[in-house]
Amino acid sequence: MKTLRLNSNDKAVLLGSRFFEKLSAAASDAILEGAVVTNHEEHDILFQQDEPVDSVFCVLSGLVRVYRLGKDGREADIAVFPKGELFGENAMFLGNRATANAQAIGSSTIARLDSRNLRKLAEQYPDIAQALMELLCRHGQMAEDCLAEDRLLTAPQRVASYILGHCPDGSTTFSFRLPFQKNVLAGKLGLAPEALSRAFSALRRSGVTVKGRMIEIHDRQALERF
Amino acid sequence: MKTLRLNSNDKAVLLGSRFFEKLSAAASDAILEGAVVTNHEEHDILFQQDEPVDSVFCVLSGLVRVYRLGKDGREADIAVFPKGELFGENAMFLGNRATANAQAIGSSTIARLDSRNLRKLAEQYPDIAQALMELLCRHGQMAEDCLAEDRLLTAPQRVASYILGHCPDGSTTFSFRLPFQKNVLAGKLGLAPEALSRAFSALRRSGVTVKGRMIEIHDRQALERF
DNA sequence: CGTAGTGTTGATCTTCTTCAACATCCGTGG
DNA sequence: CCACGGATGTTGAAGAAGATCAACACTACG
Incomplete structure (x- = not known):
């Protein structure tokens, strides 16, 4: 795999991300010092469970799916990360071993930040430590949210919950475009594609229109009650 | 609720916990400065979703269940914490609001560490920040593990996976006592109590004996293949 | 225009929940 | 010590929700 230096656009994406936004320029520069970029085709594997990983990753373009494998080869998605999201930071605290697999969805550009460096910097800059804690917390929260939804809904x-998550609070009517194929959404929600399809059918009766990747909500309240 | 100071036993439990073990005495003392203890009966609520929380908690004795509520009142367990485990640290990074409920299982003693203080100390002592990151990571991992197991198994x-988690690596035969009622285990595994009961029945045919809270494994390999 | 990829629909099967009945365990008070 | 009652756990039967498999529709793109 060919590794490149960050170009200015890459840098802009990184600096605009949730993780970097509160960091001083000095701290950001120190982290990005030595960062590299790789390009990936659809389905490329970025890292695999139990293998050594010495980077923290950031999606610069495209999408990344993080998942675990069952003994029978079935896959369970843990999270899907869009442009601007850091991931793979867990390995940093677990002996530099991945606890899951990561795969590019569609062709993607990925930044790699050296985790040893990041760790050292976290000791030096409290802001970085703080940002890391917030990242870990968000990701923990995401997993807990998923777990609770799986068990309760x-x-x-x-x-419906996913759709409402994209719907601004005030509005009763709203529409948006799915950020990925239904396929991927199904995985993210822990559903077979067929089940997602049927779920959309069920929601159609509650004022949701689905055409391709476009979702229209005609009655937010009805969805909330669902 | 009556709040007490830490007694020497309380302190011993805290200092022996995963979180404190790698901290310097100075760091530990600084955190425990101003910590208080509360006693709780079975089913007491420690905090509730969306309510302000300004402490990080530690189980000194007993058990604590962290769960979310569905719209219909059903509950989904996120985690169960035994003696020596810190919990509720997420609120610290999310505007001091709880994202779940916590309830004592059986009568329990709980330490409360001021989260504002802890946060300040994390800036000052890199060790504390490191310990917090490891805590967050562990808890995130726990949730991801649960999610993957729910979806794959x-x-x-x-x-079987839960049992194997209590079984040392080398042994083929092993026995241990459940650390809580089957009720609680069912919740933790995301099962109705009946489903747990039936699962134990199924495992009996693979060399698992269950009598009260005692679990005996007669053939580790058989369990792993299950 | 044809083909591969993606999504939908139907039918069936498995798994788990739910509800109800029953069994077992345990502490309490007689 | 025994008897009782409540809590806890087990078992059975019915039902709901999803998974899976297969067929088909739609779309996109060469």
């Missing part, structure tokens, strides 16, 4: 309810 | 497989 049916498939159509999970889909 | 059937009820008997999840129970």
Whole structure:
């Protein structure tokens, strides 16, 4: 795999991300010092469970799916990360071993930040430590949210919840475009693609229109009650 | 609720916990400065979703269940914490609001560490920041593990996995006592109590004996294959 | 225009929940 | 010490929710 230096656009994406936004320029520069970029085709594997990993990753373009493998080869998605999100930071605290697999969805550009460096910097800059804690917390929260939704909600309810998550608070009517294929959404929600399809059918009766990747919500309240 | 100072036993439990073990005495003292202890009966609520929380908690004795509530009142366990475990640290990074509920299982003693103080100390002592990151990472990992197991394993497989988690690596035969009622285990595994019961029945045919809270494994390999 | 990839629908099967009945365990008070 | 009652756990039967498999539709793109 060819590794490149960051170009200015890469840098802009990184600095605009949740992780970097509160950091001083000095801290950011120190982290990005030595960062590299790789390009990936659809389905490329970025790292695999139990293998050594010495970077923290950031999606510069495209999408990354993080998942675990079952003994039978089935896959369970843990998270899907869009442009601007850091991931793979867990390995840093667990002996530099990945606890999951990561795969590019569509062709993607990925930045790699040296985790040893990041760790050292976290000792030096309290801001970086703080940013790392917030990152870990967000990711923990994401997993807990998923777990709770899986256990409390049916498939159509999970889909409704996902849709509502994209819907600004005030509005009763709203529409948006899915940021990825339904395939991927199904995985993220822990559903078979067929189940997602059926869930959309069920929601259609509650004022949700689905055409391709476009979702229209005609009655927010109805969805919330679902 | 009556709040007490830490007694020497309380301190011993805290200092022996995963979180404190790598900290210097100075750091530990600084954190425990101003810590208080509360006693709770079974089912007491320690904090509730969306309510302000300004402490990080530690179980000194007993057990604590962290869970979310569904719209219909159903509950989904996120985690169960035994003696010596810190919890509730997420609120610290999310505007001091709890994102879940916490409840004592059986009568329990709980330490409360001021989160504002802890946060300040994390800036000052890199060790503390490091310990916090490891805590967050562990808890995130726990949630991801649960999520993956929920999605990849059937009820008997999840129970087998739980049992294997208590079984030292080398042994083929092993026995241990459940650290809590089956009720609680069911919740932790995301199962109805009946499903847990049936899972134990299924495992009995693979060399697992269950009598009260005692679990005996007669053939580790058989369990792993399950 | 044809083909591969993606999504939908139907039918069936498995798994788990739910509800109800029953069994077992345990502490309390007679 | 025994008897009782409540809590806890087990078992059975019915039902709901999803998974899976198969067929088909739609779309995109060469």
